[in-house]
Amino acid sequence: MAMGNGYGAETIFDPGSVQWVLQPRGGRPKRGPQNFEHSVRQGIRLAEYEHVLGEHAELLKGIYPDGVARLWGASPCETPGHVKAVAIRDQKVGDEVLFYALGKFIAKARILGLLRNRELAAAVWGAEEGQKTWEHVMALGDIVEFDVPAAPLLRELVNRDDLRSLTLVSATSRQRHLGLLNNLLGGQELKGRQPSEAKRAASAPPMRRDELLHALGTLDTGISEQEATRDVSLTLLWAIGRLASGQSRLVPRDVCAKEIGPLLLDFGVRDVNVTLEHTLGCLHRTGLWEAEAKDTGGLKREAARLLQKPLTRAEAIGLLCGSYLPDVDQGELLERVGLAGYANASGAPGDETNGRQTGEAAAEGRGRRQVNGSRPDRDPRLAEEVKLLYKHQCQICGERLETRFSHYSEAAHIQGIGRPHEGPDDLSNLLCLCPNHHVQFDKLFLFIDRDWNVRRSRDGKLLRTLIRDPGHNIDDKCVEYHRGLCGRSTYGTNQD
Structure with missing residues (x-):
């Protein structure tokens, strides 16, 4: 179950709402130091854990576009009112984690995403006896490391000199004691991204x-x-x-x-x-x-x-x-x-002709369709529908190829439904084309501009206006995607 939202490291959070999550790292006898080195300081490569990301794959890849994730986890707490259970329940994206070990605060990081994924936790950190693992996962931003005594701050926050459990400090209390932490840090040279640099990065508007x-x-x-x-x-x-x-x-x-x-x-x-x-x-x-x-x-x-x-x-x-x-x-x-x-517009090699019917058998609707298990299955009814809608007339040149008993045309996906394009198998993503223009469209020789004109990709030369039936709602986003593949997106074009 996903918890909270994922944000990129450039997101600006309201300082007045940020809480502290006091997080024990674990001491030398435990796996804490090794896990901190592995999944926080170095980070894990998402590609190596693709098989256990599940529904959280999109979230984590959005947070970490470079493919390296900084993760830390907490094991479940079965007692609802326990301080750890409260911290797991009420922590949120944007909060700041303070890592604690051996009587000191050693690092801090921003929470960019929260999720619960037992399989991922077990793959990254293993499991204890009884298969208990750290399945409440925090996706962290840049790590700033330091080494300051924790007791002065802990006495104020939790009335103790040490930290024994995951603990949440309210935004109000954090604001009240932030100066104490800064005093403890003093002029210490921090490892990782410097606060001034982080502030500049956060205040800069994200690239569009x-x-x-x-x-x-x-x-x-x-x-x-x-x-x-x-x-x-x-x-x-x-x-x-x-x-x-x-x-x-x-x-x-x-x-x-x-x-x-x-x-x-x-x-x-x-x-x-x-x-x-x-x-x-x-x-x-x-x-x-x-x-x-x-x-x-x-x-x-x-x-x-x-x-x-x-x-x-x-x-x-x-x-x-x-x-x-x-x-x-x-x-x-x-x-x-x-x-x-x-x-090409069709996708990965081998997908170009997948599901495309050829010859007179296609015109008769009797083509064979052998689909590899790794390829997306096309709906042949949609192909026939777009052909009948245009009576086999090519939407680019207007020609209708005659055969002995009928006419022949091909249904072309605008945004390929194979990898990596992943377009929809829908009538709005289909064109009715003759074989020649189907090949040229797939091989990115032709593109459709914003005014539904067909142009040549290499120089933007106007060729024709796309033929469109009033009953055929063509998906603008699919056309935009194909146009981008042709190198003819909004910028960098020379349309006449």
Whole structure:
């Protein structure tokens, strides 16, 4: 059962409503130190726990777009009025956790999400005798570590010198004693993100989708060398591929060299030893890339958050390929960076013809449909419905292909229902097309603009106006998604 809401690390919380969650970490004889190191300080890779995320997968991936989650958990408390039970029940997203160990407060972090998932907890931390585990899970933001005596604050908060159980401190009490904690911290140099930096990050407005697409569509404005622009776009595609596969947005320098180097050699410029350093420098100037440590860098958190959204990711990939890499084998390139499904509108390789009926048997409604268990099953009745609605007339060219006994047309999904597009199998996501225009539409040669004109993707040239029956309600969002795949989203287009 999901508890509370998930928010990105950039969310601003009302300081007056923030509570303290006093959280024992556990001492040396227990597993507390190892668990803190594993799931809080280092973080867990969500991709490794995909099988136990269940209904919480979307929540956690939204909170952690880089794929690395910082989690801590509490075991259930069966006594309703117990201080621990009250803390589990009344803690909320936005509260601040103070970690306690061996008489000291050692770290603090913001709660970005709350959930209850026994399978995830057991996979991350194991289980005690009787299969009891820490299933009340907190998804945490950036960790700030320190080392201050806890007794002065605990005497004021709970009238004790030590902390024996998970305890919730009200927002009013936290406000009253916040100065005491700050005095205890004093001038101590904090590990992790500094408060001033966190404040600046929180106060900055989050990046919008149109700002991201504008930055991607104007790489050649900020980077004068054509070769560098090409290499930057290749590196960005590689980074998007990492995100799509659930990997971290931040990458060690040696991994960058190992993975990006061959990519630039095959699709970019030749002098990789010089180019890689220059490329990473150019990436910083785009405002989309950051270095979190001397030898680690990657997409900024805000950019990564946006690129986790299916539409934005499709638009970004289409924009980069169409604007800077028109002369490469894009099918091969996208496969190399883990984005093979974005090379066409149908989805992952092997899905393009899944469920599509061919030949006269299709026109007669007698086509065979062999569906692999991993592929989405199409409803053949919808395909026949769109064909009959247009009497087999292609909505792009207006032609009706005659056969010996009837006519022939094909039903084309606008937003592919295969991976990674996951479009709806619905009449509103279908077009009736001739075979030629079906192939061109699937292979992203054609797109439909906001005024329902059919245009050529490479230069935006107007070809025709899409034929639409009044009874056919075409889904604008599906058309927008396909347009993004073609590199013709709102930004970066040259429509006449």
